[in-house]
Amino acid sequence: MECTLKELMVTAVAREIRDGEIVFVGMRLPLLAFALAKRTHAPTAVGFFENGVIRETPSPELLFTMGDTPNLYQATFCGDMLSVMGPLQQGRVALGIIGGAEVDRYGNINTTEVVDTKGRKIRLPGSGGACDIASLAGRLVIIMAHERRRFPPRVSYLTSPGYGDGRHWRKSVGLPGGGPVAVITDRAILRFDSVTEEAVLTSVHPGVSVEQVQEQTGWRLRLAENFHTTPLPTRDELKILREIDPTGFWLR
């Protein structure tokens, strides 16, 4: 079945959500991934939104931001930011989903400033809640466009922590959360080696070669032992995604 790359990405992200989990949902594509998971394999997953909303039912309409009124309609809870960040810091949130501008071989994310090809600094919007989600969630899934400039060996500014420089860095700096488990891009999925804590290539999307992914990655990628091709969305998943985003605002 034909699908867009974004539909494939969002489906892959949704599949990282397990039923019954508390999920801290970032903006843009993560909003759709959570909505898809709720309607498919994870009906009892609970969404935390940093504006202070907790949802157990899917939002009745497409969301452009978490503050959109459909996200408040029949929410379980509307309160303040500390009411969701507190449980996140306590370790109650199983999974966080965020995007980024740059991600490096240890899953560190930069959304603060990057340097362009002419050496000029480009100012980006900043952390938002991403640093907190990356610091404190049990697992972290990162959703990114796969371009060489976005995949440097080391991020130029560490906004949201992955595994630092490896070697149990998280523990040494005092970070409680579990760290990233997957980087899901428009070409491939990278996961993290449990010993070296380095991102390894786990799957490429249909029609994409390992060489193409390597070309767009700023460090030498190792292949995972169980390397494979990313499974396509099922017919059901696609149907639901297209119901969630009928005009293709996010997915086309």
Next chain:
Amino acid sequence: MKVKVIPLSEAIGRYVSDGQSVVLGTGLEGFIPFAAGYEIIRQGKRNLCLIGPISDILFDLLIGAGCVTRVVAAWVGNVSAGLGYNFRRAVEESIPHPLEVENHSNFTIALGLHAGALGIPFVPARTALGTDLQRQNPHLREISCPYTGERLVAVRAITPDVAIVHVQRADREGNCHLWGNLGVTLDAVRASRTVIVTTEEIVSSDVILSDPNRTLIPGIFVTAIAVVPWGAHPSPVVGYYNRDHEFFHDYHEQTRTREQFLDWLKQWVLQPADHEAYLRKLGAHRLNRLRPKRTAPSVPVHFGY
């Protein structure tokens, strides 16, 4: 009791001064006090320090209009469209003038305001350890726990001069009912010395007293109230209007260059003399489209005895 209900222009004129720190956008993507922000621009306030978690386009606008020299924030841009061009121009090229940025995460902004609200110098947290956010922000200092020795971040208290918040309804004493997501609104109000409330409507005190759990901002903390229907447009206010997505996307398309932005500013902020003129420019048709289509009242609770 002193009269708190005053026109928006007077509230901004009297209670926001050049050089002050102002916390705004405390509800995150909703309840953003845009009308108050436009009025700050019209009155040509200068050298402000803006404080907020995310701001959608209001911070970008105020920066482009030349009102701001410092930002204490977690995120500055356009949530559904991407980068804020004025923010970038200010940081990268000092246009219209240099901008100092203190980088936070949403949680550290929330905790800083919480410390301010509690009247203490800092609160400890486990976020941002090992990041450049923590290394480069002098107000996120690493400490060890006096009880366990664990590494923690001491988030310094944030005590803004002024908080500006938008609510659904208030009485003449400034007791505010609000509902929906609250973001950092309550701590921002408690941490600030001066509080300006813009409200969709003024209701009688009986309405407020019928549901004290809904009175999330007691009037004793409020300095001034301005009645500003649609005062958060283009951001949403649950029960009153939805987000004007198109407005945010048009802003993104129409502010790529400095010249484009200045045109936009003239058209939407400087030429409409006040909020009423802004609403006339938006037009009844556009506003009607944003009204809720689904009515969803809550079930009343009893406070009988």
